Amino acid sequence: MEKTIILNHKQIAYKTRRIAYQIYENNINETKIILAGIANNGFQFAKQLKTELEKIAPLQVVLCRVTVDKKNPLNQVYISLNQNEYINESIVLVDDVLNSGATLIYAIKHFLDVPLKKFKTAVLVNRNHKKYPVKADFKGISLSTSLQENITVIFKPGNDIAYLE
DSSP states (O other): OOOEEEEOHHHHHHHHHHHHHHHHHHTTTOSEEEEEEETTHHHHHHHHHHHHHHHHOOOEEEEEEEEOOSSSTTSOOEESSOGGGTTTOEEEEEEEEESSSHHHHHHHHHHTTSOOSEEEEEEEEEESOOSSSOOOSEEEEEEOOOTTOOEEEEOOTTOOEEEEO
């Protein structure tokens, strides 16, 4: 199957920086923000967002990993923070690609049991094939693709890439 590059390393860096500015603008009155990255690639993207946010904003940026069983999303969702660490905080749930919305919706469901100050979502690539009523508040790029096509994001230091196959 043929691969088409949709974002090269430089473009991913630009999109990451732009999303970081949007997150900061949305949380301008906050002193702390939590970036909750969905394992594995969402967490990698969240780490990049954290680096960019720390360059531009006087925020305490806390990074945590969210683990969702993608094959059995009704299984328990695991968060690398204790629940009391994110009560009444501003959270941005981060993933690399928003496909059907299943992963995001089940991760969001976990956070609904906790009172939060603010909750937003961020993705690098937003596909327009959602099965669930979930949206990305911050997105790098939106693509309309066929259901047979797949988007893959590879995070490698100095050589990030996103492609369609």
